[in-house]
Amino acid sequence: MFDASSPCDKPLSLAILAMGGQGGGVLADWIVAVAEANGWYAQSTSVPGVAQRTGATLYYIEMLPPKDGHAPVLALMPTPGDVDVVIAAELMEAGRSILRGLVTPDRTTLITSTHRAYAVAEKEKPGESIADPQAVNAAAGIAARRVIAFDKDEAARLSGTVISAPLFGALAGSGALPFSRESFEAVIGQGGRGVAASLKGFAAGFERATENALPETRIARPKPADIPASLGAPDLDQRLARVKALPESAQVAALAGLKRCIDYQDLAYGDEYLSRIEALNALDRRHGGASHGFAFTAAAAKHVANAMAYDDVIGVADLKIRSARFARIAGEMKAGDDPLQLTEFVHPRGEEVVSLLPAAWGRKVSASPAWSARIDRWVNRDRRIQTATVRGFLQFYMAAGLRRFRRKLLRHENEMRHMAAWLALATRTLPINYDLARAVIATRRLIKGYSDTHARGLSKFDRVLSAVPLLEARPDGGAWLDRLISAALKDENGEALDGALKTVREL
Template sequence: MQTTQPICVLVCALGGEGGGVLTEWLIETARIAGYAAQSTSIPGVAQRTGATTYYLEVFPRPLHELQGRRPVFSLSPVPGTLDLLVSSELLETVRQIGNGMTHPDRTQIITSSARTLTTAERMVPGDGRADVQRLLDVVRLFSREHQIFDMSRMARDSGTIVSSVMLGAIAGCGVLPFRREHYEQAVRGGDTSPEPQNRQTRASLAAFAQAFDRVQSPRQQAKWVREVVDKVVDDVARSPDGEAGTALPEAARKRFPAAVQDVLALGYARLVDYQDERYAATYLDRLSHVLEAESKRDPAGEKDWAITRETARWLALWMAFDDIVRVADLKSRAQRAQRVRREVKAGDEDILKVYEHFKPGVPEFAALLPAAFASRLKAWDRRRIAHGKPAWELALKVGSHSVLGMLSLRVLAGLRGQRRRGSRFAEEQAQIERWLAAVVAGTSDGSWDLGHEIACCGRLIKGYGATLERGKRNLIHVIETLATAQGSDADAQPQARAQAIAAVRTAALADDSGKALDAALIRHGAPARPVQAQPIRWMRKPDAAHPTEGGARNTPSTQGKSR
């Protein structure tokens, strides 16, 4: 924020929503805080053909720093110079965007998702309402930062009008240099009692507090995430000796464009930590094929190398899949022990005992065995399940605070070299190669959009255990049925296939049961996923002396399978 230019705020409110009161509160807040401010208003038109707008300018430096000088304010907003746009109605927000008032690199938008239909919308014989999704897309496109929530409902719940909610949102967004107590003092209007006597003032303060928390909480979370990411990137950009440098090899920094290198550096460092530099070099080699395909489709990089960037992101996460070696490594690190002590607020003289609970099963042990031994072990476990027995698991309780417990974790973490010879490593790499081949083929032989949508399908790989396996099956099915013209409609254009993949991916991420995914697949001309066989265990009912709640009779125990 420039300290020589005023902060420009535009407020849009409908009739009866207290826009004038809101402006008075803001001016009074500036006076209480010791800042120079000025407001003007432009009346709207009746019958919901427009809104009343209130323009406010606040000089960002307090009056005592100006040494008697007074800033000169403007009476009306200049398009593209707004720092904050606050509106109580979604269409009015878009109307101001259409007038050119906002700038995507400068303006923060706070708007209500509520709609009050205009006269033009009511005149249509059918459904004349504006498409809400298109309005929201415009807000996102033309704002540096945006907050969208139902201000009208929040005001009704608090028993007041929207102006109190808008004031809380303005205070929570942090654009104006005022503290929260300055706003609250303006609302109180000179009432200094802990609990205001006026019922309307109490309702206004309640709505103010709700809106303040609603806007500030996401901003604080986003700020924390940015700080964490910046710290990680800074750590990645340093060598193990603490000298300034980069974790990426010099050849990679020269080969890959700058728009990709931040994600690339994080992925490379993650895989070096996960396995070794040779494994991280494989990561770079795989991405080079994707970059080559995207370079042919978009040689000027007009789309910021989004295919390579998305692939780099999800590929790093997939290649660093969790297994018992990784879990043991993370749990036995010194940083983890320090973090646990901080979280429980243990002092230097306090004795802290930490017990790690593990329950590895056959898949976890088979993952580190060669394919031949792993297949036999898995077959043995499947036979157990088929005979009605539960899957084999080994419950372990390891005290990582003890020498023996820490030693066992470090021994298990030391099996990192065995990971490459394990069956799961080979399976994961084969599935990764299938996905990457589809990304390259979709980009080279299809279109940029098709390659980008296939790359974004890496989001399906998440979690662990059954969730991870389901995600991998969904990804392979999408690749086989929609990524290529042979798998889908032979006459389908690449753009149509890209749209189908985007819709199917969204359905897969929205519903863990898979019903939405199967419906989306069928809707776009692809077959639904094959049904996975699940064992059924028939349990013996209690004896007659201890009947069940429904009074069912005793039934012999049998086993079976269903599809």
């Protein structure tokens, strides 16, 4: 809290860390404006990050009341250990401010949002590479004199504004600056568009600023939803009854898988999915699944759905023109009544076009290097398609319309053949080594996407499964296969997997 009774001989310093689109510049301008409105001198500077979400922009503000009629000389950059307030628009940015020495226990009030906006480094890895927010929790409790932390992104969404408004409100409510709430609100009121929403967000931040403890912000996986009593239609409820007949450990995944397969194709495809899970569950029961909590069936319920609802050009085109997607983007962009124009960047390859051919025809074309090369020359280039235009929308609409023919196309034939071989290996392994069979099912998580991503996943999938014969006789075979899966997800090129496979071969 600011002590008004003590002389203010040193500037009050504030550092703001925000990504593009979070209103960091607006927040800095508001802070300068509120200081100047109260007769203080204030100065702000900024150092932009490397790129969108690979580096936050750092805004630095110093302010000082007038003294003896002389204007002060204010610094352009923060000095570690000499910052009064650090404002972070995202939890990991708070952590980075601590690492940079901007937050100190004898001086700094840390105001941070607890939500996550994942960095490129977190999203680029094939497996789990999300930073642990508990480390920031622990560090903030030690490094800062005072912490004001809550989900300001949620407060912004509920207020219909951007996160800068709740951050500004939290700053006002913290008492770190010697200015009244009314002067903060007056600065917002001087703006033009969005004043009402910004004031609402400011109020939400102000009210939460009195909470002085950093809450638990560990990103826990959501608890599985309860199985509903009804899906709202008789034909769907018949399928729901089949889901409820499965082991309890598999029901949530099976219901999600059913919905995905129906959305991906049709009701008959959902029935095909349920039939596969029921057959696998029958095998599971015969081979001691009850004593293992039916882990094999539970894994199959999740991964068979992913195998059946594989990523393809048809599915991508369908998702890009769904009204829900346009509504979501319009909401995120605060478009309101303004027209929304989207440009989609696509780069089809020849093999993807061939995969859309009828299976018999596609096999012939694939077997011909000349035809494959010719088609690739025709289509393999970058394209920018505007879905707001009739021509652009129709291109995706026609590609999505191939859904009705999907089961007759080359890609579907290849995927179903691959899935059959994968499930055959799992069911052959089940009587020999239950946990290893469960891990064989889980290996499917390596395959995702399409084009080069899909090809790399298939390569890793095959390499991991090549170790199954070596692990069948080991009681810990399933654990070893899980380690291989984790190694395969560590890097794009599979270098970690090479090392792990070498270890398995030497067991």
